[in-house]
Amino acid sequence: MQITFTSFPSQSGLRSAYASATKHATEDDEDAYMDVEPFDDFESDSSRLTCPGETLTSAQSFMRGHGTYVDNDDVISSVAGTVERVNKLITVRALRTRYNPEVGDLVIGRITEVQPRRWKVDANSRQDAVLMLSSVNLPGGVQRRKLESDELQMRNFFEEGDLLVAEVQAFFSDGAMSLHTRSLKYGKLRNGQLVTVPPILVRRLKSHFFSLPSGVDLILGLNGYIWVSKHVKESEREGEEGFDAEAVYSNRNDDIDDATRTAIARVTNIIRILAAHSVPLTDVVLLEAYEWAVEQDADVKGLLQEDVSDALVAAVTSG
Missing domain, CATH: 2.40.50.100 (RNA polymerase II/Efflux pump adaptor protein, barrel-sandwich hybrid domain)
Structure with a gap:
C-alpha cells in the first residue's frame, strides 16, 4: 500500500x-x-x-x-x-420629425375643412386635429348651449385657411387631437405672420405667450408653428358679454404702422436664423437675440447675411 x-x-x-x-x-x-x-x-x-x-x-x-x-x-x-x-x-x-402631441400643449393650426359640428385643423402632426363646435366660445356667453343656428354659421367663426391658437384637450380613438379655444387667449389669429420651425426646438415653458418691447407679440406653438403679430391688449378682446365676437372672429387685419411691420419682420428673421442653427427657442433666447439686433442696428435684410447671422447666434449661445 x-x-x-x-x-x-x-x-x-x-x-x-x-x-x-x-x-x-x-x-x-x-x-x-x-x-x-x-x-x-x-x-x-x-x-x-x-x-x-x-x-x-x-x-x-x-x-x-x-x-x-x-x-x-x-x-x-x-x-x-x-x-x-x-x-x-x-x-x-x-x-x-412630426409633432408628437400631449394633453395641455398649446398649438397653432390652420383650418383645412369645415364639417358638421367640427373643424379639421392642420397642426403639423401625423393627422389633422379636430376642433368641435362645443369646444369654442360663441357670442352670447361662454357657457351657453350650442344651437342648430350656430352649426349653420360655423363659417362665420372659422373657415378654410384661418389660423388659430388652441390647446390640446384630449385624443380620439384613432389618435387625432381634440382641441379647444374656450379661453380668451385662444382663437383666431390676425395681424401677424406665421413662422415654421422644427417642433423639437420649441421648449415647454410656463407661458407660451409673451411680448417684446417693440410692441410685438409672440406665440410659441409646441407643434413648431410660431405666430409673430402686432401687440393686442386684453381689453380690446373683451366686450359687454365676456368678449367681443367681432374682434375674436373677424377676418380683417387692423391697420399696422411701418415701425410695427419692421419689428415683426425683424423678429421672424431672427427666429429663422436661430432655427437654421438648431438653437432651442425660449422667451429668454428670443429677447436676447432681439436686443442684440437692436443694439447692432441691423436692418431686416442685413440679419440674413452670413456674418451677421453667425454673430447673432454666437452672442445668444455664448452664455
Whole structure:
C-alpha cells in the first residue's frame, strides 16, 4: 500500500493568489471600459447633437432606444438629432420629425375643412386635429348651449385657411387631437405672420405667450408653428358679454404702422436664423437675440447675411 502526500498552499498563499487574480480582472475590466466612448456629455442636463452613423456607446453597457441601432456591439445613431439618456437607455430625438402631441400643449393650426359640428385643423402632426363646435366660445356667453343656428354659421367663426391658437384637450380613438379655444387667449389669429420651425426646438415653458418691447407679440406653438403679430391688449378682446365676437372672429387685419411691420419682420428673421442653427427657442433666447439686433442696428435684410447671422447666434449661445 502506497500513500501519496499532496502539499496545499498555505492560507496566506491563497489570499495572495486571490488578490492577484482580482487585480488582473479589475485591470482588464478597466481597459475594456476605457475602450468605450466616455459619457460625460450625457451626465449633464444639456443634450448634445449627433448625426446618422455616429457611434454613441457600447451596447454591452447601455440599451438602445428610439433613433438608434446596434452594430458590432456599438449603439449607433440612425437619425440626426439630440442624444438623451435615461439611466441605461440611450435615445435620439430627431431634429426633423412630426409633432408628437400631449394633453395641455398649446398649438397653432390652420383650418383645412369645415364639417358638421367640427373643424379639421392642420397642426403639423401625423393627422389633422379636430376642433368641435362645443369646444369654442360663441357670442352670447361662454357657457351657453350650442344651437342648430350656430352649426349653420360655423363659417362665420372659422373657415378654410384661418389660423388659430388652441390647446390640446384630449385624443380620439384613432389618435387625432381634440382641441379647444374656450379661453380668451385662444382663437383666431390676425395681424401677424406665421413662422415654421422644427417642433423639437420649441421648449415647454410656463407661458407660451409673451411680448417684446417693440410692441410685438409672440406665440410659441409646441407643434413648431410660431405666430409673430402686432401687440393686442386684453381689453380690446373683451366686450359687454365676456368678449367681443367681432374682434375674436373677424377676418380683417387692423391697420399696422411701418415701425410695427419692421419689428415683426425683424423678429421672424431672427427666429429663422436661430432655427437654421438648431438653437432651442425660449422667451429668454428670443429677447436676447432681439436686443442684440437692436443694439447692432441691423436692418431686416442685413440679419440674413452670413456674418451677421453667425454673430447673432454666437452672442445668444455664448452664455
